[in-house]
Amino acid sequence: MSRLQLALNVADLDASIAFYTKLFGTEPAKVRDGYANFAIVDPPLKLVLFTGIGVPGSLNHIGVEVDSTDEVAAVIARSRADGLEQTIQENVSCCFAVQDKTWVKGPENDWEFYTVLADAADMGCDRTGVIVSPGDVVAATPGSNGACC
Numbered sequence: 001m002s003r004l005q006l007a008l009n010v011a012d013l014d015a016s017i018a019f020y021t022k023l024f025g026t027e028p029a030k031v032r033d034g035y036a037n038f039a040i041v042d043p044p045l046k047l048v049l050f051t052g053i054g055v056p057g058s059l060n061h062i063g064v065e066v067d068s069t070d071e072v073a074a075v076i077a078r079s080r081a082d083g084l085e086q087t088i089q090e091n092v093s094c095c096f097a098v099q100d101k102t103w104v105k106g107p108e109n110d111w112e113f114y115t116v117l118a119d120a121a122d123m124g125c126d127r128t129g130v131i132v133s134p135g136d137v138v139a140a141t142p143g144s145n146g147a148c149c
Helices: 013-024 069-081
Strands: 003-009 030-032 035-040 045-050 059-065 086-094 097-104 111-119 130-133 136-138
Touching: 013 035, 013 045, 045 059, 069 086, 069 097, 069 111
Parallel strands: 003 045, 059 111
Antiparallel strands: 003 059, 030 035, 035 045, 086 097, 086 130, 097 111, 130 136
């Protein structure tokens, strides 16, 4: 099942966890230092909370969590065919998880399409492999879009 991802910068992680637990009627799926995420069934939403990154109350990043690497590959292929710029990452540690993903460059916000392969011990957040035009891979500046992962 795919679900929309919304990542928010928050001032107080504990207060935010308490609020979103009540709002969506579910406990967080993962809590780490400065980080929490909720895998909400209804509505299908991956809610991610960060402290110490960005302005509290602001959007950190947006994305779509998918079930498999094949689904990420399909987004990569479709984005290439449509001439969209993207950052492709394979087997990267990000947000306390090992992931395969692509970031599709939007006019104001990049969209992250990813699948979780395994749990990771640390935040990670290494962005490499920017696609500047379809098919061309060059080095990137980590965190270049302002998002953690």
